[in-house]
Amino acid sequence: MTDPDAGSTSGPSADGDATAATDGDATTSVTGGDAPELPADLDAVRDALVGWYEADHRDFPWRRTADPYEILVSEVMSQQTQLDRVVPAWEDFLDEWPTAAALAAADRGDVVAFWSGHSLGYNNRAKYLHEAAGQVETEYDGAFPESPAELQALMGVGPYTANAVASFAFNNGDAVVDTNVKRVLHRAFAVPDDDSAFERVASRVMPDGESRVWNNAIMELGGVACGTTPRCDEEGCPWREWCHAYRTGDFTAPDVPTQPSFEGSRRQFRGRVVRVLGEYDALPLDDLGPRIRVDYAPDGEHGREWLRGLVDDLAEDGLVAVDGDAAEHDGPVVSLRR
CATH class of the missing domain: 1.10.340.30 (Hypothetical protein; domain 2)
Structure with a gap:
């Protein structure tokens, strides 16, 4: 519909x-x-x-x-x-x-x-x-x-x-x-x-x-x-x-x-971020990444920069919180906003 x-x-x-x-x-x-x-x-x-x-x-x-x-x-x-x-x-x-x-x-x-x-x-x-x-x-x-x-x-x-x-x-x-x-x-x-x-x-x-x-x-x-x-x-x-x-x-x-196709879309991965964070209190960016896609690598095509873009979008929508900066060892800590 x-x-x-x-x-x-x-x-x-x-x-x-x-x-x-x-x-x-x-x-x-x-x-x-x-x-x-x-x-x-x-x-x-x-x-x-x-x-x-x-x-x-x-x-x-x-x-x-x-x-x-x-x-x-x-x-x-x-x-x-x-x-x-x-x-x-x-x-x-x-x-x-x-x-x-x-x-x-x-x-x-x-x-x-x-x-x-x-x-x-x-x-x-x-x-x-x-x-x-x-x-x-x-x-x-x-x-x-x-x-x-x-x-x-x-x-x-x-x-x-x-x-x-x-x-x-x-x-x-x-x-x-x-x-x-x-x-x-x-x-x-x-x-x-x-x-x-x-x-x-x-x-x-x-x-x-x-x-x-x-x-x-x-x-x-x-x-x-x-x-x-x-x-x-x-x-x-x-x-x-x-x-x-x-x-x-x-x-x-x-x-x-x-x-637009849902499979492989930003919508799909945004949803995965929220779903994974619903299972954990908080996760560093690099711990979140492999749970979102199996080919996640911090410096790869779908790595820290790509994931940070998804997380920042969700933060602007008021759905997640980001603590720390990208220079930290495992990236900033991401949590579902309650």
Whole structure:
């Protein structure tokens, strides 16, 4: 599941005839160049998608809760991480810290070590999630804010994540616009590859007051039936009778940015540093190095200078502490910041 943290904007609601002339510029643009294949009977389009979703969908555990804390954890974990890896991590995380209050009271180093140990990507997300839990407790008396705008006041919560939490916890969000949704709208209604056009069309198609089921449904459509390789008939896509791509056979879609390889990346080695330091109180740089990569040599290509760069990055992020200087026999001593 991708998380562009590019928020969607509210648009005029649709109530039937999408081709009728209106006085609103946004509505007029949606019926013209924004979506030349948008059907007139939007109620039928909506009912078909919601019915398809409610009949059968992937049963992720966070879809069975309306708890904003649990949903926030799932959204942060799902950023550029495969969902099959998120499920066990999410369950383990909530076993360890079942509420925002429990997370706020936790040691940040323990939270970061958990994050790294479950290979959840950038450790800053763990730090921000911990700080956001603290904000909920100290600034909001333990009650999550409910609107996308208010949720963005939480540390590390951008427009996309705020809208997802508002949608799935409070049924109070705007239309979600992620990579999957863009692909669906581009193929189904010939929406041009333009962020503002996607946002306007997504807002128009979503039924009023139904952000929880709608955003789940349209993301499910993009993830299951309308992926990079479409599975229209195999997955019984509910929009086949209206879909421009299905009718024309042209299943091109907007460019999808590729995630850099994790194996051998700085992200991977940063995670290893945090994970190793979670097992030790402190380590000199040259003792840490061989535990990070087997070919570590102080004067080698991946030696003290290379490792010091990783450690300094983590120190700037507030995740580790460095005591001493590089001139010491085994290098400075590195510890996880508690």
